[in-house]
Amino acid sequence: MEFALSEDQRMLQDSLKGVLSEAAHLDRIRKIAAGETGEAAALDAALIEFGLSALMVPEAAGGLGLGALDACLVQEALGYDVAPSRFLATAVAAKVFAGKPETLGAIAGGEAKFALALTELCSRRDGAGAELKGGKLSGKSLLAQSVDGATHILLADTAGTLHSVAAGKAKITVMQTIDRTRIFHELAFDGAEPLVSVTPDAETLAFARLLVAADTLGAAQAMIDKAVAYSRERQQFGRVIGSFQAVKHMCAEMAAKLEPARALIWHAAHALDIGDAEGPMMATLAKAHLSEVGTFVARTATEVHGGMGFTDLVGLHYWYKRIGVNRQLLGSPEQARETAAQLQGLVV
Amino acid sequence: MKLTLDPQYEAFRAEVSDTLAKNAHLAPTSEDKGYKNARRIAWQKLLIANGLAARTIPREYGGYGAEPDILKSRIIAEEFARSAIPGPMAGQGISMLVPTLLELGTQAQKQAYIRPTIEGEMIWCQGYSEPGAGSDLAAVRTSAVEDGDHYVINGSKIWTSTAKQADMIFCLVRTDPAAKKHEGITYITFPMTTPGIEVRPLVDMTGSANFNEVFFTDVRVPRSGVIFAPNKGWHVANATLTHERGMLGDPNATKARLLELITLMKAETVNGQRLMDNPVLRDRLMKLQGEVYAMQANGLRITTSRLQGQPAGLAGLVVKLQGCDLNHEIARLAIDALGELGILYEEGEHLRADGNWQWRYMYDLGLIIGGGTAQIQKNIIAERGLDMPREPKLAKA
Numbered sequence: 001m002e003f004a005l006s007e008d009q010r011m012l013q014d015s016l017k018g019v020l021s022e023a024a025h026l027d028r029i030r031k032i033a034a035g036e037t038g039e040a041a042a043l044d045a046a047l048i049e050f051g052l053s054a055l056m057v058p059e060a061a062g063g064l065g066l067g068a069l070d071a072c073l074v075q076e077a078l079g080y081d082v083a084p085s086r087f088l089a090t091a092v093a094a095k096v097f098a099g100k101p102e103t104l105g106a107i108a109g110g111e112a113k114f115a116l117a118l119t120e121l122c123s124r125r126d127g128a129g130a131e132l133k134g135g136k137l138s139g140k141s142l143l144a145q146s147v148d149g150a151t152h153i154l155l156a157d158t159a160g161t162l163h164s165v166a167a168g169k170a171k172i173t174v175m176q177t178i179d180r181t182r183i184f185h186e187l188a189f190d191g192a193e194p195l196v197s198v199t200p201d202a203e204t205l206a207f208a209r210l211l212v213a214a215d216t217l218g219a220a221q222a223m224i225d226k227a228v229a230y231s232r233e234r235q236q237f238g239r240v241i242g243s244f245q246a247v248k249h250m251c252a253e254m255a256a257k258l259e260p261a262r263a264l265i266w267h268a269a270h271a272l273d274i275g276d277a278e279g280p281m282m283a284t285l286a287k288a289h290l291s292e293v294g295t296f297v298a299r300t301a302t303e304v305h306g307g308m309g310f311t312d313l314v315g316l317h318y319w320y321k322r323i324g325v326n327r328q329l330l331g332s333p334e335q336a337r338e339t340a341a342q343l344q345g346l347v348v
Numbered sequence: 349m350k351l352t353l354d355p356q357y358e359a360f361r362a363e364v365s366d367t368l369a370k371n372a373h374l375a376p377t378s379e380d381k382g383y384k385n386a387r388r389i390a391w392q393k394l395l396i397a398n399g400l401a402a403r404t405i406p407r408e409y410g411g412y413g414a415e416p417d418i419l420k421s422r423i424i425a426e427e428f429a430r431s432a433i434p435g436p437m438a439g440q441g442i443s444m445l446v447p448t449l450l451e452l453g454t455q456a457q458k459q460a461y462i463r464p465t466i467e468g469e470m471i472w473c474q475g476y477s478e479p480g481a482g483s484d485l486a487a488v489r490t491s492a493v494e495d496g497d498h499y500v501i502n503g504s505k506i507w508t509s510t511a512k513q514a515d516m517i518f519c520l521v522r523t524d525p526a527a528k529k530h531e532g533i534t535y536i537t538f539p540m541t542t543p544g545i546e547v548r549p550l551v552d553m554t555g556s557a558n559f560n561e562v563f564f565t566d567v568r569v570p571r572s573g574v575i576f577a578p579n580k581g582w583h584v585a586n587a588t589l590t591h592e593r594g595m596l597g598d599p600n601a602t603k604a605r606l607l608e609l610i611t612l613m614k615a616e617t618v619n620g621q622r623l624m625d626n627p628v629l630r631d632r633l634m635k636l637q638g639e640v641y642a643m644q645a646n647g648l649r650i651t652t653s654r655l656q657g658q659p660a661g662l663a664g665l666v667v668k669l670q671g672c673d674l675n676h677e678i679a680r681l682a683i684d685a686l687g688e689l690g691i692l693y694e695e696g697e698h699l700r701a702d703g704n705w706q707w708r709y710m711y712d713l714g715l716i717i718g719g720g721t722a723q724i725q726k727n728i729i730a731e732r733g734l735d736m737p738r739e740p741k742l743a744k745a
Contacts, residue, residue, distance in 0.1 A: 001419060001655070002350045003648035069349060228734050243737040245727065251734055252726035256666040263645035263663065264638070270349045282641060289638030337634035338627075346610070346624055346633075 003266070005073070012066075013073040017080070019050050024083035026315050032084060033180035033318070037148075043083060044149065052087045054108040056094035061104035063094070068207060068283075069269035072214035076265075079218030079326075082318045084182045086146040088215070089116035092208045093154050096162050096198055103164060103196055115150035115167060117141040117187055121160060121205055122331040129158040136191040137163065143329070147172055147185040152195070155187070162204070163194035179325040181318060202343060206280035207272060209287035209330050214265050216294040216326045217258070219319045223301035224254045226316060230305050241304075250300050257293045264289060281343040288336035291327040298323040351648070357419055364427045367398050375434050383513045389468045392437050400424055401436030402466040405446065410463030418654050429600065439510065441465040441472030445518050445537075448587050452576040461516075461537070473540070475505040475519030475562060476585065483724050485520070486529045486582060490564060492521035492536065494571070499523070499536065501544075501567040507718065511547045511560035514540045520581050533581035538569035554710045555694070596719050597671020599643040605678050605708075606640045609633065612701065613685055623685045632681050639674050643667075662733040669725040672716045679709035 005013075023046035031039040056071055057063020071091045078085050090107060093114040097103040106112035119142050120129045130139040141155055150167045157163060169192035175184045228251055231242030241247045268286045271279035298320045302309035309316050327333065341347050353361075371394060380387045395401035396412055403421065405411020414420075428435040436442075446465055449458050464470035481487040490503025501521055511517075517540055524532030540547075544567035549557030576584045613623040613633060623629055646663050653660040682705040683690035693703045716722050730736040 001353055001648075001652070003645070003652045004349070004656075006349070224734075228736060231736065239740060240737055242730075243740055245723075245739065248730035248736050249723065249726040251736060252669075252729035255662055255734055256669050256726075256729055259662045259666055260639075260642035260646035260670060263649045264642035266349070267641070267645035267648065270351065273349075274351075285634065285638045285641060288634070289642060292635070292638075333635075334631055337631050337638075340637070341630055341634050346614075346630065348622075348625070 003263075005069075005266075009070060009073055012070060013077055016050060016074060016077045019046055020077060020081040020083055023047070024078075024081040026318075029082055029181055029318055030315065035180075040084065040148070044086070047083075047085055047087070048110060052085065053090055053110045053113075055087075056091040057104045057108040058094075058098070061101050062108040063104065067269070068210065068272040069266060071207075071211060072217075072265050072269045075211045075214040076218035076221075079215035079322065080222045082181055082219060082222075082322050086113060086115075086150070088208070088211045089114045089146045089150075089154065091211060092116060092118070092204065093152075093164075095207055096154060096200060096204055097164065097196060099198070100196055111151070113146075113149060113151045114164075115144055115147040115153045115185075116208070117144035117153050117155040118162075118205065118208060118330060119143045119156075120158065121156040121200075122335060124158065130155055130187075130189050132157045132159065132161065132163075132194075136193055137165065137189045138191055139189060141187045141189075143175055143177075143184045144172075144187050145182065145184060145329075147187070148183055153187065155189075155194075156200075160200065162198050162200050164196040165189070165192050165194050169193075177325055179318075179321045181322070182325070202280040203272065203283075205330070205339075206283035209336060210265070210268055210272070210283035212326050212329050213283075213287045213290035214269075216290045216323050217262055217265055219322045219326070220254075220258050220290075220294045220297040220301075221262075223297050223316070223319050223323075224251065224258060226314075226319075227251055227254070227301040227304035230308075234306070241306075247304060250304055254297045254300050258297060261286075261290055261293045278344075281340050284336050284340040284343060287330070288333040288340065291333040291336070294323040295327055353419065353423075357423060360420055361423045361427065364400065364424055365431070367400065368427060368431050368433050371398075372431070372433050383471050383510075384468065388437070391434065392466075392468045395436050396466065400428075402442075405450070405462065405466060409450075409458050410466055418651060422651065425600075429604070437466075437468045439471065440474045440518075441470065441516070444474065445472050448518075448535075448575065448584060451587055452584055456572075457537075457575065470516060471510060471514045472516050472518060473508050473511045473514035473560075473562075475508060475517045477507045478504060479506055483721055485585070486533065488520045488522055488533060490519070490521050491525065492523050492534060492569075494523075495568070497571050498568045499571060501564045501569060503564050505562040505564075506550065506559070508547075508560045508562050509558060511540070511562050512549070516540060517562070518575070520585055523581075524579050527579065530582040532579055533585075534578045535575045535581035535584035536569065537573040537575060538567075542567050542569055544568075552710075552714060554707055554714075558711070558714070596715060597643075597667040597669075597675075599640070599647040599667075599671060602671060602674055602678070603640055603644055605675060606637060608701070609636075609678055609682050609685075612682060616686065616700070618687060626685075629681070629685050632684075636674070636678055636681060639670075639677075643671055643674060646670075662729070665725075665729045665733045668720060669722055669729065672712060673722070676709065676712040676716060679705050679712055683709055 023043050028039050054063040055066050059065040094107055128140045128142050130137045130141055153165045153167055155163050155165050170187040170189055173186045175186050177184055231247050232240055234241045264286050268282035271282050308314050376388045376391050399412040399414055402411040403414050404416045407413035446462055478488050492499035492501045516537055518537045520533055521536055522532050523534040544565045546563040548561045550559045550561050551557050616623050649663045650660040689698055692699045693706050731738055
């Protein structure tokens with residue numbers, strides 16, 4: 001028995017962190033948030049150079065064939081540096097189109113860059129939802145991710161079927177959120193013909209949700225690290241504030257909640273990797289759990305920074321907003337918990 | 349990542365399961381109450397002989413004498429849980445004193461105490477906390493003054509479980525009042541039958557006396573009862589406290605409670621609706637399930653660290669704080685789910701689960717406080733786990 005990361009997994013995460021410390025430093029994140037597209041492109045190029053596109057594509061289709069746990073480690077590193085990335089969309093697309101070698105090859109080769117439009121798989125608003133009629137898709141999808149620069153869109157229709165659609169077929173409108181580093185869009189289709197269509201299993205949404213949870217894990221870990229570092233430097237009343245029990249206990253509570261949550265991400269990802277029947281339920285539970293723990297950490301770490309945490313100067317708000325957006329994405333914690341209850345037969 | 353076991357361990361599991369099934373008819377039942385019950389002692393001896401209790405304790409001291417193997421210990425615990433056959437005896441003598449003796453005791457002490465303790469013939473209690481020494485355990489004031497080859501002990505202890513039943517006590521006493529706080533303490537063992545010892549039950553909020561106060565008035569005990577060396581008691585006690593903290597917050601016990609709660613919420617109905625069909629209660633249940641799964645996975649991480657001989661770090665430091673709190677929250681939800689009937693206690697026609705949820709909601713609060721309070725745990729997590737600065741010492745007035 002061994003419940004730990006392998007040497008390869010640690011190396012994967014460490015080397016990505018190394019790339020991100022250069023490619024996603026805070027100055028660049030600020031510029032991306034200010035709308036400097038050149039900076040976003042430079043980060044994107046660094047991540048493509050690192051090989052993120054091919055990571056999740058099976059080896060037979062020209063990829064590296066990594067699993068859900070590896071994907072979580074990548075997403076965690078991206079969250080740690082609040083780096084916007086297409087990785088989540090790419091990883092989900094590679095899983096959805098596992099039986100379509102041509103699509104997989106295009107993902108691995110970088111020719112197919114997917115945006116993710118799965119919101120309606122969880123929450124369909126009045127007036128939203130793309131309907132398939134006579135082989136053509138019409139209607140809207142809200143809060144699509146990674147649309148800028150995408151060649152394809154992974155779209156969930158109103159029946160829950162997933163389609164690959166050429167990105168040019170969508171009329172796009174920016175949806176401004178609290179997170180300016182990741183741009184979300186409304187997509188409108190009017191008779192778009194899907195390129196490939198797949199009926200998803202429970203695992204697809206669970207996997208996407210698990211990646212969002214892993215992103216929150218990384219962002220929350222960064223916030224704890226920043227809070228602890230700040231508490232060792234900042235002096236008040238002639239002492240570093242980290243020597244006050246009130247501050248120490250805030251940090252201890254954050255770590256006490258987040259450390260077991262990390263193990264939950266590993267366990268759920270491993271369960272998906274080995275095809276454990278409990279996998280989708282655990283992944284869904286992990287999304288809800290990380291949302292709660294992340295929200296607690298985001299608030300508490302900001303408070304440890306005192307007034308500075310509230311300013312734009314230290315930039316802590318990028319992590320706060322990253323966690324805040326992740327909490328709602330692909331279903332609120334309440335929604336995820338209800339799905340988890342359904343997946344284990346507790347809802348009759 | 350590999351959560352399956354090698355074939356040799358699966359074979360071991362089959363062996364354990366087989367031994368338990370063959371001997372199940374000899375196990376004590378709910379009729380066999382109290383310490384030193386003949387059937388319970390016979391069962392404990394049988395378990396030791398089969399390597400299912402006192403497994404790694406050397407044969408010369410009455411144990412089974414196996415090499416330490418974390419996975420085998422885990423398999424044994426799992427098989428007892430699965431079969432619902434009564435497991436090995438527990439208690440502070442077995443879980444705390446014996447490991448301490450093995451590490452720091454003399455040959456004579458090991459020979460005198462370990463065998464009767466693990467066989468359940470000798471019951472121990474722990475004399476650590478005092479009215480003035482709770483979280484600040486090193487502030488113990490119970491004095492032991494040398495008198496020839498004896499010490500004369502005066503003072504009192506509190507939170508002493510099993511003091512009424514105990515044959516022996518292991519105790520922290522101050523032997524050098526002039527030395528620094530941590531350096532004048534001695535760890536000593538002596539019989540509870542020694543004249544001058546008075547035990548008074550301490551009734552707690554559950555309504556029972558789960559603990560006692562123990563008073564010492566001119567209690568003369570032989571100096572040969574000292575473990576390791578005089579004035580080195582703090583070092584000895586710390587060896588034992590590590591064993592205690594590990595016991596509180598076991599995630600498998602927490603998971604078992606969650607399953608009980610799920611069973612309750614499926615079975616109980618209000619206004620013709622299952623509790624499970626109330627979406628608010630179900631949401632609260634799922635919230636707790638997320639935490640339980642996290643603590644279970646955290647436990648797997650700790651086991652792996654131990655197997656690899658590595659310190660468990662933060663994952664290990666958070667168990668007592670998180671685990672005890674989670675148990676308390678599970679009991680809270682069970683009481684809320686039961687609604688008005690949740691307040692029933694001890695007896696009566698409408699009582700559910702013998703009133704256990706209320707009992708646990710109270711007793712678990714005791715565990716959040718005992719064995720190192722939640723606040724002390726947070727200090728430890730911050731200082732040892734996050735490397736935050738220690739509280740500055742106040743200058744002496």
